[in-house]
Amino acid sequence: MKAYEANFDGLVGPTHNYAGLSLGNVASLNNARNHSSPKQAAKQGLQKMKALHDLGMVQGVLAPQERPDISALRRLGFTGSDAEVMQSAASKAPEIYRAVCSASSMWTANAATVSPSADAADGRVHFTPANLTNKYHRSLEPSTTGRILQAMFANNQYFAHHQHLPDNDHFGDEGAANHTRLCSDYAKNGVELFVYGRYAFDSSKPAPQRFPARQTLEASQAIARLHGLTESNTVFLQQNPAVIDQGVFHNDVIAVGNRNVLFFHEHAFLNKQQGLQEIQRKFGDASPLHFIEVADKQVSVADAISTYLFNTQLINLPNDDMVIIAPTECQEHAGVYRYLTELCQQNTPIKEVKYFDVKQSMQNGGGPACLRLRVVLNEQERAAVNPAVLMSEQLFVTLNNWVDKHYRDRLTEADLADPQLLIESRTALDELTQIMQLGSVYSFQR
Ligand SMILES: N=C(N)NCCC[C@H](NC(=O)CCC(=O)O)C(=O)O
DSSP: OOEEEEEEEEOOOTTOOOOOOOTTOHHHHHTTTOOBOHHHHHHHHHHHHHHHHHTTOOEEEEOOOOSSOHHHHHHTTOOSSHHHHHHHHHHHOHHHHHHTTOOGGGOGGGTEEEEOTTTSTTSSEEEEEOOOTTSHHHHTSHHHHHHHHHHHSOOTTTEEEOOOOOSSGGGOOOGGGGEEEEOSSTTSOOEEEEEESBOSSOTTSOOOSSSOOOOBHHHHHHHHHHTTOOGGGEEEEEBOHHHHTTTOOSGGGTEEEETTEEEEETTSBTTHHHHHHHHHHHHOSSSOOEEEEEOTTTSOHHHHHHHTTTSSEEEEOTTOOEEEEEEHHHHHSHHHHHHHHHHTTSSSSEEEEEEEOOHHHHTTTOOTTTTEEEEEEEHHHHHHSOGGGBOOHHHHHHHHHHHHHHOOSOBOTGGGGOHHHHHHHHHHHHHHHHHTTOOSOSGGGO
């Protein structure tokens, strides 16, 4: 049976803003406190989703989260009406307040880790929401993410949903951003590559010194166990601590894989040769596996971070051509643009690059690949997905109208404390759960 690698992009939420919350994420800190455009951000995301749909890809939408997160503030002792909770938190704890306003759930590469049914012992598609423990503003996401995923992939004959890992940094898990699956065909058993930043229970092991390693080996191993993967179809690689310390806060900022191609930077991994050999061994030699390694002299780590060359999507079109979906930053950088142009003339499966403007997201350190969660679905599984979350001409028009109706063109930090913004957000999300037939997934609805 044929299988597809579907992309589920995060719909940017109404409070999208630049709060400088992510130590280790260069863009987040560089653009802190700039004003944002929630409307433009959401529409940029919808444009990319629609473009992939029009290319014949299976494309879906993952709903945003309720922000400002009032229940998170009440858990921290802020009391009174919703408006009073917002006002007192915004004035007494502005850093915390900015964190509970973040629309960071748009980066759905961090929503969960997904293992296709062809890899899992029980023959179902497995989802584990990421606990995102390393950053407070992201740690607010997993419970709601889990409810939204269960409303999208509801049929438990085909889909298995796990609770996110323990909310402790020893099990820090950032989801699919640190997970890649290589295979000869999406429908066939593949090799699942887990990339971690540090060991949690062995401080003698290498670790970054300047910026945090968000993903632990122990978290990645737990996910593999929960998903029913085997030793023969999993590989655990450590990210090079030196690149984490330069600002590569997820593996998907320095490497990306799709089907039988792993596209990565020379300095991406620790013990690279040993790791690549293990991948090759487990992938087998029945069909070709392409390692496309970019040398530092071709593209430096710093340029990879500023252009997000590796936070690109690698997709196979229905005609089987492999295409790179890149941010326009890659087009605007002469060296990276030259590299990509030459790459398409070489004898690799990659034939073309398509550029998209996702600047609102890029300014917070999220590129095209951050914005999507990949889910491999065979025909039966695809038919079991909630149809209201799958992109179509109609859904594209409906969601653009919805954004035009509810989203602000411009948001400044001061606007975040406006009680009206909470009302606008909740009104928008309540309507969205009708459009996408999600049920009452938000705590304000329960
Ligand atoms: N690479 C992947 N897969 N995802 C990108 C996530 C970017 C996100 N930025 C933020 O959360 C910034 C929020 C702010 O500063 O307003 C992060 O650091 O977790």
